[in-house]
Amino acid sequence: MVTVCSGGTGTPKLLAGLTDVFDPADMTVVGNTGDDAFVGGALVSPDCDTVLYERAGRLDRETWWGQAGDTFETDDAAVELAEALDDALSATEPPPDTAARPGGYLPPERQTAGPRLARWRRFDGVGGPLSIGDRDRAVHLVRTALLDAGHSLTSATRALARAYDLTVDLVPMSDDPVATLIHTPEMDRPLHFQEYWVGHRGDVEIDGVEFRGSATAAPGAAVPDALGEPVVIGPANPVTSIGPLTAIDGIRRALQDTPVVAVSPFVGREAFSGPAADLLAATGHEPSTAGVADCLPFVDGFVIDDDEPATLDRPTVRTDLRIDAAADASRIARACRDCLAGVGATEVAA
Amino acid sequence: MVTVCSGGTGTPKLLAGLTDVFDPADMTVVGNTGDDAFVGGALVSPDCDTVLYERAGRLDRETWWGQAGDTFETDDAAVELAEALDDALSATEPPPDTAARPGGYLPPERQTAGPRLARWRRFDGVGGPLSIGDRDRAVHLVRTALLDAGHSLTSATRALARAYDLTVDLVPMSDDPVATLIHTPEMDRPLHFQEYWVGHRGDVEIDGVEFRGSATAAPGAAVPDALGEPVVIGPANPVTSIGPLTAIDGIRRALQDTPVVAVSPFVGREAFSGPAADLLAATGHEPSTAGVADCLPFVDGFVIDDDEPATLDRPTVRTDLRIDAAADASRIARACRDCLAGVGATEVAA
Numbered sequence: 257m258v259t260v261c262s263g264g265t266g267t268p269k270l271l272a273g274l275t276d277v278f279d280p281a282d283m284t285v286v287g288n289t290g291d292d293a294f295v296g297g298a299l300v301s302p303d304c305d306t307v308l309y310e311r312a313g314r315l316d317r318e319t320w321w322g323q324a325g326d327t328f329e330t331d332d333a334a335v336e337l338a339e340a341l342d343d344a345l346s347a348t349e350p351p352p353d354t355a356a357r358p359g360g361y362l363p364p365e366r367q368t369a370g371p372r373l374a375r376w377r378r379f380d381g382v383g384g385p386l387s388i389g390d391r392d393r394a395v396h397l398v399r400t401a402l403l404d405a406g407h408s409l410t411s412a413t414r415a416l417a418r419a420y421d422l423t424v425d426l427v428p429m430s431d432d433p434v435a436t437l438i439h440t441p442e443m444d445r446p447l448h449f450q451e452y453w454v455g456h457r458g459d460v461e462i463d464g465v466e467f468r469g470s471a472t473a474a475p476g477a478a479v480p481d482a483l484g485e486p487v488v489i490g491p492a493n494p495v496t497s498i499g500p501l502t503a504i505d506g507i508r509r510a511l512q513d514t515p516v517v518a519v520s521p522f523v524g525r526e527a528f529s530g531p532a533a534d535l536l537a538a539t540g541h542e543p544s545t546a547g548v549a550d551c552l553p554f555v556d557g558f559v560i561d562d563d564e565p566a567t568l569d570r571p572t573v574r575t576d577l578r579i580d581a582a583a584d585a586s587r588i589a590r591a592c593r594d595c596l597a598g599v600g601a602t603e604v605a606a
Numbered sequence: 607m608v609t610v611c612s613g614g615t616g617t618p619k620l621l622a623g624l625t626d627v628f629d630p631a632d633m634t635v636v637g638n639t640g641d642d643a644f645v646g647g648a649l650v651s652p653d654c655d656t657v658l659y660e661r662a663g664r665l666d667r668e669t670w671w672g673q674a675g676d677t678f679e680t681d682d683a684a685v686e687l688a689e690a691l692d693d694a695l696s697a698t699e700p701p702p703d704t705a706a707r708p709g710g711y712l713p714p715e716r717q718t719a720g721p722r723l724a725r726w727r728r729f730d731g732v733g734g735p736l737s738i739g740d741r742d743r744a745v746h747l748v749r750t751a752l753l754d755a756g757h758s759l760t761s762a763t764r765a766l767a768r769a770y771d772l773t774v775d776l777v778p779m780s781d782d783p784v785a786t787l788i789h790t791p792e793m794d795r796p797l798h799f800q801e802y803w804v805g806h807r808g809d810v811e812i813d814g815v816e817f818r819g820s821a822t823a824a825p826g827a828a829v830p831d832a833l834g835e836p837v838v839i840g841p842a843n844p845v846t847s848i849g850p851l852t853a854i855d856g857i858r859r860a861l862q863d864t865p866v867v868a869v870s871p872f873v874g875r876e877a878f879s880g881p882a883a884d885l886l887a888a889t890g891h892e893p894s895t896a897g898v899a900d901c902l903p904f905v906d907g908f909v910i911d912d913d914e915p916a917t918l919d920r921p922t923v924r925t926d927l928r929i930d931a932a933a934d935a936s937r938i939a940r941a942c943r944d945c946l947a948g949v950g951a952t953e954v955a956a
Contacts, residue, residue: 296747297647298731327679329740330747337748337769344768358751366754370721380754381648381747390679390740397646397680397731398687401708404716404730418694419687 257282257485258596261429263497264291264303265320265529266521267490268310270592271424273585274488277593280423284482289409289428290436290467290500291449294374295388296381298396299403302450303497304413304428305395312420326389334382360384360455361448373403376435376468377448385455410477427482429501432473436496439464449496458531462538465495470503475510483510486601488592489518491528491577494551495535502554511554515601517592518552520545523561523577556599559591571598607632607835608946611779613847614641614653615670615879616871617840618660620942621774623935624838627943630773634832639759639778640786640817640850641799644724645738646731648746649753652800653847654763654778655745662770676739684732709733710805711798723753726785726818727798735805760827777832779851782823786846789814799846808881812888815845820853825860833860836951838942839868841878841927844901845885852904861904865951867942868902870895873911873927906949909941921948 258278262268262285275283287304294300302321309315309323316324338358345357362378370378379386388396395416402412408431417426437446440460452460475483492498502508522545527533533543541547546566549558557571564574573595579585608628612618612635625633637654644650652671659665659673666674688708695707712728720728729736738746745766752762758781767776787796790810802810825833842848852858872895877883883893891897896916899908907921914924923945929935 296750327677327740329677329679330743333741333744334747337744337766338751340769341748341752341765344765358748358755362754371719378754380751382751390677391683393680394683394687397684398691398708400646401688401730401732402691404712404728405708415691415694416687419690 257284259284259286259482259485259487261286261288261487261489261492261498261501262303262307263288263490263492264306266492266519267497268306268315268320269579270490270519270585270588271307271310272582273587273589274490274592275424276586277589284425284427284478284485286476286479286482286501287413287426287428288497288500289430290434290496292433292435293377293379293384293386293448293450294370295379295384295386295396298393298400299373299409300386300388300396301399301409301413301428302386304426305392307426308395308416308420308422311417311422311424311426314420322387322389322392326391328387329390330393331387331389338382358382361451364445371403373409373433375433376437377433379448379450385450385453408477414478425478425482427478428476429479429507430473430476430504432469434467434469434473434500434503436500437466437468438462439466453531458534462534465499465535465539467500467503470500473504475504475506479507480510483507483514485514486596487511487514487516488596489516489552489555491519491521493521493527493530493532493535494541494548495532495539498552502552508554515596515599516555517557517559517595517599518548518555519559519577519588519592520548520561520564522548523563524565528577557595559588559595571595573598607634609634609636609832609835609837611636611638611837611839611842611848611851612653612657613638613840613842614656616842616869617847618656618665618670619929620840620869620935620938621657621660622932623937623939624840624942625774626936627939634775634777634828634835636826636829636832636851637763637776637778638847638850639780640784640846642783642785643727643729643734643736643798643800644720645729645734645736645746648743648750649723649759650736650738650746651749651759651763651778652736654776655742657776658745658766658770658772661767661772661774661776664770672737672739672742676741678737679740680743681737681739688732710735711801714795721753723759723783725783726787727783729798729800735800735803758827764828775828775832777828778826779829779857780823780826780854782819784817784819784823784850784853786850787816787818788812789816803881808884812884815849815885815889817850817853820850823854825854825856829857830860833857833864835864836946837861837864837866838946839866839902839905841869841871843871843877843880843882843885844891844898845882845889848902852902858904865946865949866905867907867909867945867949868898868905869909869927869938869942870898870911870914872898873913874915878927907945909938909945921945923948
């Protein structure tokens with residue numbers, strides 16, 4: 257048995273290799289839900305969705321989000337209509353009570369007015385940071401329908417995974433709302449992660465990262481058992497892909513108590529993808545493999561690049577960390593297995 | 607100035623004629639919202655939508671709902687996924703807390719858990735009675751975004767109408783939730799109108815019609831002024847298209863105080879479309895023009911068919927009520943104008 261903690265890009269790219277090296281029937285993937293967003297009333301769970309679509313062979317592998325070959329009829333029509341509305345609202349007589357235009361994150365006073373899971377992650381369905389394809393939207397509507405029918409997010413996520421014939425067990429980190437918020441001196445309110453990363457392309461000054469809700473959130477229903485097994489963390493952004501997990505007490509403690517290996521998302525100062533460097537720097541860590549190790553003290557061993565200049569105070573296994581083809585993912589997955597064996601996890605091989 | 611009270615089929619079919627005979631710039635259309643439904647978190651307003659699309663030249667005139675040439679990618683994918691889920695949910699281990707499947711009207715205890723406007727009209731976004739096209743859905747998302755931004759339903763509806771360049775003023779009957787519920791001995795809960803009519807094709811025994819919320823609902827922001835003008839009611843179902851309006855005290859009183867003419871939706875015992883006959887019978891009225899007159903006591907004059915066998919106790923104007931072409935709608939609209947003049951409304955002609 258092995259458990260994989262996943263964000264939305266690096267770890268999903270490694271999954272094809274991990275399922276080569278470990279038996280997928282004995283693998284649980286715990287997805288970060290700090291990036292989740294309620295968009296137009298439906299719960300989008302980007303990291304779990306990417307794992308779901310990747311494993312189901314439906315992922316758009318150009319973008320690493322959404323479904324391959326999806327259409328965007330609703331999104332396009334909503335944006336077009338919102339543009340026409342801008343003029344219309346200006347001309348409305350009598351003028352509306354508020355001059356508010358639709359488009360994106362709801363104002364702070366509305367963030368807690370929706371369903372509990374939507375807290376601090378409520379976007380309207382028009383022109384927000386996330387583009388939602390038409391078939392992608394169906395998944396969000398079905399997930400939300402399952403929640404409305406009384407299922408936990410764990411139960412809803414597992415049902416979707418089974419409907420898509422996944423062999424791995426995919427579960428969310430928590431059944432409670434945790435919202436990753438980026439504090440910036442440029443705005444009078446924190447940005448939701450999706451606004452920060454997709455909306456602003458990460459181009460804002462950061463003076464803090466908050467996982468709102470994490471103090472009272474419990475690990476997801478399937479997480480305690482999953483974290484009793486050896487854990488692999490892919491080349492994930494440690495701040496906003498793994499940070500939401502470790503912000504939950506029960507998850508942080510479980511990770512301290514089980515063998516954990518992580519693939520560095522850096523070679524030297526260069527991150528493979530995403531905002532890891534800025535986020536590490538903003539949270540007081542060096543933007544490097546050493547900074548990642550500093551940020552994730554519970555990790556027992558690291559898989560680092562052949563060209564990595566740093567040496568760490570923990571066991572390492574070196575390989576080429578670039579993932580261009582399936583064989584790359586398999587090679588890195590074997591390095592993870594070797595690293596786990598090196599830190600005392602036994603019987604993890606397929 | 608003239609005001610038109612509209613349901614979802616008969617009156618919209620007459621609008622092309624009414625805007626020939628009356629100046630559309632001086633016309634307000636008050637749409638029934640008793641059929642409205644929150645579907646997957648977005649407010650669908652079927653009667654206002656049909657007027658909106660008809661006036662914008664976007665209506666699917668085969669079905670008289672939805673946009674012409676729309677696609678159904680999300681709806682189709684959601685239904686397909688829900689079918690795959692049925693097996694998946696049965697196989698989920700451990701079994702979910704509840705065995706609830708998504709699909710349609712939420713259980714009674716969840717009906718009041720959403721936004722205020724969603725009360726007693728909450729459907730999940732999967733396999734409910736309403737098919738929602740992808741571009742149609744964009745309109746619902748924008749409407750809901752406007753509500754989330756603080757607009758009243760009146761303000762949101764007017765903004766959509768302006769964005770679609772409507773010349774008539776389109777407003778909802780109320781900014782408060784009113785839900786048309788059909789009580790049937792066949793079910794242990796009432797059916798939402800959309801379940802009754804679209805879901806069950808009207809094929810259930812009816813022992814009562816309820817307009818839940820109407821006792822506390824106020825007329826929409828624009829309705830009192832609009833109902834100070836002469837009123838035309840098209841060939842509408844008097845029970846569920848006009849009933850929700852008259853269930854609101856302020857609207858019923860306003861209709862009593864202004865000249866009102868109505869086009870009969872019957873010739874003899876034959877309704878032109880929809881469930882008018884069953885609903886009249888179930889509410890103690892004869893399913894006929896005489897029953898409609900009985901049901902709408904505030905109507906001052908009726909436009910009835912050349913072949914109508916009944917005679918009424920109120921002024922009537924006769925014409926052929928069948929609407930097959932634009933000329934038919936114009937002819938009936940002229941009869942409405944003549945009928946209004948006959949009941950004392952002056953200066954209503956274009």
